[in-house]
Amino acid sequence: MRNIETRHLRYFIAVAEEGSIIAASRALNITQPALSRQVQDLERAIGAPLFERHAKGVQLTDAGASLLHDAKQSLLQLEQARDRAYRIAQGQTGSFSLGIMPSYLASPVTLAILAHFREHNPEILLCIEPLLSLQQAQAIRSEELDGGIMAWRTPDDASLSGIALYRERFVLAVPAQHVAPAKRPRRLADIAGERFVWFNREKSSAQHSLLIAACAKAGFTPHIVQIGTDTPTILGLVAAGMGCALVPASSQLHAPPTIAFIALADLTDEVDIELVYSAARRSPRVQRFIESVRHVTGTKAKHARGKA
Structure with a gap:
C-alpha cells in the first residue's frame, strides 16, 4: 500500500479516541475485522506500529501519538478546504x-x-x-x-x-468665476466661441462622436484646446481655467467647487449607464x-x- 486515504485517518482517530478497536468498530458501524485491517494497512504504509495492543484495548505508541495530532489537523484542513471550495462555487466567498x-x-x-x-x-x-x-x-x-x-x-x-442602472445626460462645465448671470448660456450655440477641453477621441470615441454631433447640430465645430483622458482630468483642466467642457451630469458629485455646471436646453442626448458582464x-x-x-x-x- 502506497497511499494513505482519509478513511484510514478517520478510522485511526476513532480507535485512538475510543482506546479500543471493538468500541471504535461500534462507533463507526463497521466490523471489527475490517477495522483491524484498515489500521494494519495504515501501520504498513507508515512503516511503524501506531498502537500497543493489550487485553483491555490499545494504547498509542509515540509514532501513533504524533500521527494523531497531524491526522486531526489534516482532516480539519481538508474539511475547511472543501467548505471554501463549496462557498466559492456558490458565490459566497x-x-x-x-x-x-x-x-x-x-x-x-x-x-x-x-x-x-x-x-x-x-x-x-x-x-x-x-x-x-x-x-x-x-x-x-x-x-x-x-x-x-x-x-x-x-x-x-x-x-x-x-x-441599465440609470440614464445620464450632459451638462456644461465652466470655471465658476467666468459665469456672469446676465451672460449665462442657455443653448449650445451660446458657447460656440468658447475654448473646449475635450474627451480623447481614441479612448472615448462614442462620447466624442455624440458631443461633436450635438455641436454640429447647433451650427458650430468646437474649438478644442486641451484633451483629457477621463472626466476627473477634464474637470481639473476646467478648474485650471483651460476652457469649458461638456461632461456627464454626475460629474457634479465630485467636482471642485471652482467649477459651475449649466444644463443646456438643446443638449438632451442621454446614455445608459449599465452593469456590464460577459454574456x-x-x-x-x-x-x-x-x-x-x-x-x-x-x-x-x-x-x-x-x-x-
Missing part, C-alpha cells in the same frame, strides 16, 4: 473585480449597489478598478474583470450583456452582484442596450 468609470463612482445608484452587495456578501472581496468604458469592455472579455459599471456598450456586441460566463459572484443591482434599481431580467 472569493473576490469580485468590478470596473467603474471614475465619473460614475460617486453616483447615488452606484453607491447604493455597492453598499447592498457588501451587506449581503460580507465574505466576498470587492475589488474596484477605475477604468474607461473601452478598457472595461476589453477586460471583461479577457476575464480580467467580472463586470463593469460603464456607458457606451456597443449594441451589436454579443460578447457582453448589460443591465458567456456568468459566475455565481456575478449573479450575486446582479441581484444587488436589481434590488437597488428595481429592474428584472431584461438587458438594456447602450448607444454606440
Whole structure:
C-alpha cells in the first residue's frame, strides 16, 4: 500500500479516541475485522506500529501519538478546504473585480449597489478598478474583470450583456468665476466661441462622436484646446481655467467647487449607464452582484442596450 486515504485517518482517530478497536468498530458501524485491517494497512504504509495492543484495548505508541495530532489537523484542513471550495462555487466567498468609470463612482445608484452587495456578501472581496468604458469592455472579455459599471456598450456586441442602472445626460462645465448671470448660456450655440477641453477621441470615441454631433447640430465645430483622458482630468483642466467642457451630469458629485455646471436646453442626448458582464460566463459572484443591482434599481431580467 502506497497511499494513505482519509478513511484510514478517520478510522485511526476513532480507535485512538475510543482506546479500543471493538468500541471504535461500534462507533463507526463497521466490523471489527475490517477495522483491524484498515489500521494494519495504515501501520504498513507508515512503516511503524501506531498502537500497543493489550487485553483491555490499545494504547498509542509515540509514532501513533504524533500521527494523531497531524491526522486531526489534516482532516480539519481538508474539511475547511472543501467548505471554501463549496462557498466559492456558490458565490459566497472569493473576490469580485468590478470596473467603474471614475465619473460614475460617486453616483447615488452606484453607491447604493455597492453598499447592498457588501451587506449581503460580507465574505466576498470587492475589488474596484477605475477604468474607461473601452478598457472595461476589453477586460471583461479577457476575464480580467467580472463586470463593469460603464456607458457606451456597443449594441451589436454579443460578447457582453448589460443591465441599465440609470440614464445620464450632459451638462456644461465652466470655471465658476467666468459665469456672469446676465451672460449665462442657455443653448449650445451660446458657447460656440468658447475654448473646449475635450474627451480623447481614441479612448472615448462614442462620447466624442455624440458631443461633436450635438455641436454640429447647433451650427458650430468646437474649438478644442486641451484633451483629457477621463472626466476627473477634464474637470481639473476646467478648474485650471483651460476652457469649458461638456461632461456627464454626475460629474457634479465630485467636482471642485471652482467649477459651475449649466444644463443646456438643446443638449438632451442621454446614455445608459449599465452593469456590464460577459454574456458567456456568468459566475455565481456575478449573479450575486446582479441581484444587488436589481434590488437597488428595481429592474428584472431584461438587458438594456447602450448607444454606440
